[in-house]
Amino acid sequence: MTSKTTTIPTPYSATSPSIPPPPPSPGRQRTISTLRSPRIQSSPILLHPLPPTSSLNKESVYASELELDKQTRQIQKERQLQEALQEQLFSAERLKVKEEQGTWSAIQQDNLKGKTEGRGRNDSWGHSRGFTHPPQAFELYKAIDQHDIDYIMRIRDHNFGLLLQKNGNEFPILYATRLGERWRDVVILLVGALSRYVNHLDPEDFEKKETLRTLKALRANLKLAIDHTLLHLPPGHSPVLLSSYLQVLIMSEGDSFLYKAIHEISLLLRSRSGLSHEGDGVKPVKEAESIIRKFCTRELRGVKGGVGDVEEYIANATLDLVIMAGWSLAVPGIAEGALLPTHTFARDLRTYTTFMEHLEANLTTINKLNPRIRKILFTLRDLAGDSKKSVRGRLNDVQAVLDAQG
Structure with missing residues (x-):
């Protein structure tokens, strides 16, 4: 006699896929969660730390100084370029004036040439006869005493340095100033000679030691003349020629x-x-x-x-x-x-x-x-x-x- 075995389907059988598996028990969930890695929050880091604030400040100051130095050098270059351009303009202007008026050096060379050729100079500088022998200081002072304008002009054209030489305790212009109002024309002639000398100097002449010595004596003459005029001015008289003295002083620079x-x-x-x-x-x-x-x-x-x-x-x-x-x-x-x-x-x-x-x-x-x-x-x-x-x-x-x- 055979017995029949009846198979009862279970909820876990493959023949019933529509039935979901039961949820895990709470104990099982705790076991699963403990097996997973804990979640770490994102926190990026630098491989090398930032330098301290003091270092950053020093670096910023250094960079600022470099930029300032760069700008300063640029300004200096621009200024040097501008000065070079201006110097070219100055040179052209000086050359133009030199061609129009002549120069002291050229005048002296022409005067010397006139001596050797036996003729005097006749141009905007006036004309005068040269000397066979160099004039002496006492001859100049004698000419001042006697109002000998022609002789003084000859000295002016051919022996200018004598007008600046001190004889005794006085310079020629100071001596003429002391003589009084009657000698004003002589003083004017002497001041004009100083002015003309300065006006017709070459720019290169201002670099020569001889010229610098002459200009130093010229300024000393003018300053003494200014002070004498003020200190010995008679009551009720107004000073004369002071502005001319000052003008030549400035021009002598x-x-x-x-x-x-x-x-x-x-x-x-x-x-x-x-x-x-x-x-x-x-x-x-x-x-x-x-x-x-x-x-x-x-x-x-x-x-x-x-x-x-x-x-x-x-x-x-x-x-x-x-x-x-x-x-x-x-x-x-x-x-x-x-x-x-x-x-x-x-x-x-x-x-x-x-x-x-x-x-x-x-x-x-x-x-x-x-x-x-x-x-x-x-x-x-x-x-x-x-x-x-x-x-x-x-x-x-x-x-x-x-x-x-x-």
């Missing part, structure tokens, strides 16, 4: 002094802020007048209220210096621009007239320049040439505008 002063004042005009030599705010007109007044002797500076002719000359020279400096700011922006000539310096309105000619000829270009430079130029145009006012009044008007900027 040569073009290099004037170009240096122009450059210095132009930097002050260009500055929007800063300090002048006295520590005040930038005042280019005041600084220009200070440069001119340095040539006054102690006695001249001590005159209360100043001396009329001298103050007028100082104002004229100061105004011309400011005009030349103002125009120099426009030169780099003008094609074939050139500085104003120096031979018009402190000669009434000649510098202003030349300035106006240059300004009108380049007005279209000037209108495109920096607004500050335009304002400076137009201020000088409108105020520096007002013929209804004195030169001191014109200078005050210009100073009120330019020294107030900053």
Whole structure:
């Protein structure tokens, strides 16, 4: 007898796939979770640590210094280039004036040539007969006593150094000044001789030791003449020729002094802020007048209220210096621009007239320049040439505008 076995399907049988498996028990879940790696939060790190803040600060300062040094060198290169270009302009200007007026060296060579050929010189320098034997100092002083103008002119043309030599305790110009008002024409002749000598020096002559010695003696003559005029001025008399003395003193410094002063004042005009030599705010007109007044002797500076002719000359020279400096700011922006000539310096309105000619000829270009430079130029145009006012009044008007900027 056979028995039949009945198979009862279980929930885990493959014949019933639609029935999901039972969820694991809580104990089983804990076992599974303990077997997995714990979750770590993302936290990126640097392979090398950052340098300390002090090192970063030092590095930033060093980088700033390098950049500043680079910019400074660049500015210096630009300035050197500009000065080189200006020097070429100066050389061309000096050559032009030299061709028009001649030079002291050329005059002396021509005079020497005239001696050897037995003829005198006849040109803008005048004509005079040379000497067979060099004149002596006592002969010059005798000519001064006797108002022998022709003999003094011969010495001026052929033995200029004798006019600067001290004989006894006095120089010739001081001796003539002491003689009084009647010898004023002799003093004028001597001052004119000094002025002419300075005006016709070659730029190269200012490098020669002989010329430097002559200029040193010339300045000593003029300063003594200024002080003597002030100290021995009779009551009720006004000093004469002081402005001429001062003019020759300034001219004896040569073009290099004037170009240096122009450059210095132009930097002050260009500055929007800063300090002048006295520590005040930038005042280019005041600084220009200070440069001119340095040539006054102690006695001249001590005159209360100043001396009329001298103050007028100082104002004229100061105004011309400011005009030349103002125009120099426009030169780099003008094609074939050139500085104003120096031979018009402190000669009434000649510098202003030349300035106006240059300004009108380049007005279209000037209108495109920096607004500050335009304002400076137009201020000088409108105020520096007002013929209804004195030169001191014109200078005050210009100073009120330019020294107030900053």
